[in-house]
Amino acid sequence: MFQKILIANRGEVALRIIRACKELSVKTVLVHSEADAYSLPVRLADEAICIGPAESRESYLNIPSIISAAEITDVEAIHPGYGFLAEDAHFAEICRSCNIEFIGPTPEVIFMMGDKSAAKKKMSEIGIPVIPGSPGRVSTKEEALEIAKEVGYPVIVKAVFGGGGRGMRVAHNDISLASAMMTAKSEAEKAFGNGDVYIEKFVESPRHIEVQILADQHGNFVHFGERDCTVQRRHQKLVEESPSPMVDDKLREKLRKTSVDVARAVQYVNAGTVEFLMDKDGTFYFMEMNTRIQVEHPVTEMISGIDLVKEQIRIASGERLSFSQADVRLEGAVMECRINAEDSANGFMPSPGKLTEFIVPAGPGVRVDSHCYTGYTIPTQYDSLIAKLIVSGKDRAEVLMRMKRALDEFIISGVKTTIPFHRELMDMFQFKKGEIDTNFIDNIWGEKGVGFGSQKKS
Ligand code: MV4
16 A cells, blocks of 8 residues: 555545545645645645645646655655546656556546547447447538438537537537537637537437446456436536436446446546436437546445545555455435535526535434535635535435435535525425436526526425
8 A cells, every 4th residue: 555645636525535545544745726725635634735826727737846746745646536637648647657656547548538539439349339420520511411411410519528518519400510510619629729529419308327437457347336417507517316216227237237348448447437328218328438536426435335535545556456346235325415605596606705604414324525614715716616415315215305404404604505406406396206307407497597496396
């Protein structure tokens, strides 16, 4: 096991990694920006080094400063968390050349999965179901029209290096396809520095299902069941749960097997998530693989009893998985609500500021992952996640009651939060039945919170 590792991240996930390290007797070095000098992870890490100003480009994305900090403190590995440099193949490569273990997959695998079109092509070649569409990049209007004729409208134009919904455009006919190509390309160029796009059939009312996997350096692969992340607003996940209310045992088995096949095909190492789009009729397609630990990983930790972050560190240090697939027990139900400093009654506008009160729920089946405390000021420069409220129970019905109870207990003053949104969501009959798609929140909440406070109750 490592003696000391560096954490190249901030906020909730930096604290999550520190907790894992303490339980493994691994010393921690946390690099941070000036804006985070008074953060809880800075206080709890064994060492903390300020590497630059608030702006991410000059601190959390500043590779030379991070590597310098790693060299000076003599760490053996770097944990990138999620976001920032977590899926930067170039950063992983630099770590390798500096003899620092990058806690994640190899630069080659990160690079391959970062190219969504190449990843899709590779998976389709080994028989993994993918959404019908162009076999690779589409560069001209003529090619685009050809693909659309083949798969039929509506189609979606997607950025090859996309993610988070940027550089995506839907087209319903030949005329809108030409402009969809143009806008998707220019948006992708601006957001990712590369305007390459590909095209596929647009699935109208999908669900977002993902499967957590772990793989060690010795060829062992384990999956941990699915997470349903269908409740999103403008590509921001708000609620994640396991098991999915819309997946039966037969489908679940297929999803799990497919996910392990995907990981095996690329000789994946460390924690990863295979993302699927699921049709109304239960048809599922491989979408992409996320080569990092994800925000919603506690859902899987609570349903399996496995500490995924500790496993990540063990795997990176060369240890074998200490359990096999047969040892993984997924019991009951778990749900996570993301508590953001946003005004959900007002278009989810960011609401940074000082937390004059921050009192977290507890009790049976409740876990809160948060770096916040009473008196903490939420910086304006970073994302608005202030806490993850994760609740487990014997079944989904118990989880829904427990989540409402925990949301009621959560006291946050000084900023607006998404708690009122979650409280209302827990009472909505469509959500309670699990009968929703990825458009649900955008459709009913709409602009400026229209619909908020006026939902049908069951
Ligand atoms: C799609 C789709 C429908 N059809 N692809 C959104 C983010 C990116 N990872 C892929 N996304 C989608 N791709 C086809 N062919 C609908 C979405 C989509 C979506 C997917 C998952 C969760 C929420 C979503 C919200 C809007 C659109």
